Amino acid sequence: MNLREILAYEAEKLAYELVLIGVLCDQLITRYCLRHPLMYEANPYALWNMEHGLWILIDVAIIAAMIGIPFILIRRWGFKGRHVLLLGPMTYGSLRLMTAVLNINNYLIAIMFMPI
Numbered sequence: 001m002n003l004r005e006i007l008a009y010e011a012e013k014l015a016y017e018l019v020l021i022g023v024l025c026d027q028l029i030t031r032y033c034l035r036h037p038l039m040y041e042a043n044p045y046a047l048w049n050m051e052h053g054l055w056i057l058i059d060v061a062i063i064a065a066m067i068g069i070p071f072i073l074i075r076r077w078g079f080k081g082r083h084v085l086l087l088g089p090m091t092y093g094s095l096r097l098m099t100a101v102l103n104i105n106n107y108l109i110a111i112m113f114m115p116i
Contacts, residue, residue: 021093
């Protein structure tokens with residue numbers, strides 16, 4: 001393996017790990033924060049999914065798509081620059097991780113005003 005292949009492999013691994021970590025952190029932290037009386041889910045789509053028990057299933061489907069589609073396309077076709085497909089999982093994972101951090105921030109603000 002040359003350096004280019006090693007870097008491509010590491011970037012792909014990072015993208016998939018970022019999706020998993022981002023979704024897992026968002027799920028766990030959101031569930032923890034919603035136990036506080038001042039915290040609520042502001043996203044109406046996520047709220048509907050939570051009320052109907054679909055939130056985890058949809059996240060599993062999104063994870064499967066975010067990992068599976070680039071994984072298959074990168075290996076199936078050898079076009080130059082195919083690793084740009086990793087921007088999707090990297091962006092999605094980063095956004096979910098930022099959402100988890102924002103939830104922690106909001107939770108800390110909530111407990112300052114009303115301790116549990």
